[in-house]
Amino acid sequence: MISKLVRRTHMYLALFLFPWVAMYALSTLVMNHRATFLARYGDGPIPYERERQMVYDGTLPADADLRIVSTQILTSVGLDGAHNVSRQKDGTIVISRNDLTTPRRLTYSPADRSLLIERQQRRANAFLERFHRRRGYATGYRLDTVWAVSVDVFIVGMVFWVLSGLWMWWEMKITRRLGLTAIASGIALFAFYLGTL
């Protein structure tokens, strides 16, 4: 009974989480070969392209917290979501909207009330890296928190796959000898790297 439960949980968890596995595997390959992409695109920041420019006619509360101002601006242009914001020396407010597929930069100049919206050039490697590094608990947005919970579920899933995999292997007596060799080789190599790198 327990054996069946372990097998089914191992399988169904994997079937549900396979997009996460694929994303983390592909993004790891991309990050491991970052030099290849630097050679292709150069090592500077990813350029932005102008999307639209407008006069922002909303009223921003005086002396308000910068996060309140940025949220109001983002909401008014339909782009509310996880972001960072900073105020430049000349008073310009720069908002980096951390959209997963299309990161944007919004620049608001209080002097002429202009709002420039730019989108980052699309690059598959940068998209995968953003996905890999995405955290969620600190943004204050519910969707990001749910994403962070899904990452926690994935972490639990990884540990469970290891433990349940060991359980299932041990149940197959015929594979024990070769399995032990595989485990011992892996642990020895890992320990070697820990000791030398």
Added chain:
Amino acid sequence: MTLSHINRRLHLYLGLALLPWFFMYGISSIPFAHTPFFERRDAAKRLPLWTLRAEKTVDVPVPEDAGGLRPLGAALLREAGVNGTSFGTYRQSPTQVNVYAYSFWQSTQLKYYVDQKKLTVEDRRFRWDHFLTGVHARGGFEQDSLLDRSWSLVVDLVSLSMLLWIASGLYMWWELPGQRRWGWVAIAAGTASFAFFTLRL
């Protein structure tokens, strides 16, 4: 030996051999996903993270292009007496270059203040969460040592194995006709959730 048999054995033995990496990537994701918790916990100890080991006057030319930073980093490490380590060199500001030298167990930071011609060497206090994130993030083929590159090769192998586990796992599931309906439900639910996050985050 049938294809099904080969598929099952490949799924199993690859998993067993790479088990330390898979387990490490799982456990080490916790400090990444909950960084504020670990930072708060460490801050409560009120211990400095970096300790000054040495400070000396050094006069080395600083290249304008980013390509020349790595040789500069190597030169600064020699000046500091830090040998045989993996490192990265970064331009912190127009007047400061940082060299970050690291192993799994120890990290040293060099700061070269160009205008003052001053080099400081600092050692980082060991923290288990940093150890785990350091092992997790280790990779790339920029380092000169063969050992470093072989680790990165294993990282590639683990990533490719994860893709292989998906394919072989799907094959094994398909061989269980009784599990197909609920399997489709799990696949559809996972794919839909992931697509939703991709489009909305």
